[in-house]
Amino acid sequence: QVQLVESGGGLVQAGGSLSLSCVLSGHTFSTYALGWFRQAPGKDREFVSAISWSGRSTYYADSVKGRFTISRDNAKSSVYLQMNRLKLEDTAVYYCAADSSGTSEEAAWYDYWGQGTQVTVSS
Secondary structure, three states: OOEEEEEOOEEEEOOOOEEEEEEEEOOOHHHOEEEEEEEOOOOOOEEEEEEOOOOOOEEEOOOOOOOEEEEEEHHHOEEEEEEOOOOHHHOEEEEEEEEOOOOOOOHHHOOEEOOOEEEEEEO
16 A cells, blocks of 8 residues: 655745655555645645656746755655745645656646645745
8 A cells, every 4th residue: 555654844934945755655666756736725736846757857836946846766765845935825735646657737647645744834
């Protein structure tokens, strides 16, 4: 059974940084593309970033481009999201997800999801 566990969320001031991590267990990590999504209160879940199984291709939502960086370490079965210059509107629950069919910005394509980690940006 595939499980994803996120960590690294917390409270940070606007302009600060946070790094999220997500560990996959239960299957071969390198066969999955990985994505990060987020959901703010009262809003739909939205795509943040994705990385191909090889790590050579990365994708970002326009709202985070230039501020967030996604990476993966297949040896550690982990995917990371480095978030810099955080804004109030980045406040949300952040989820990592695994996609066995390819890299996508669409949540519906992802097979497995973590439980989420809260990121709160304060002024």
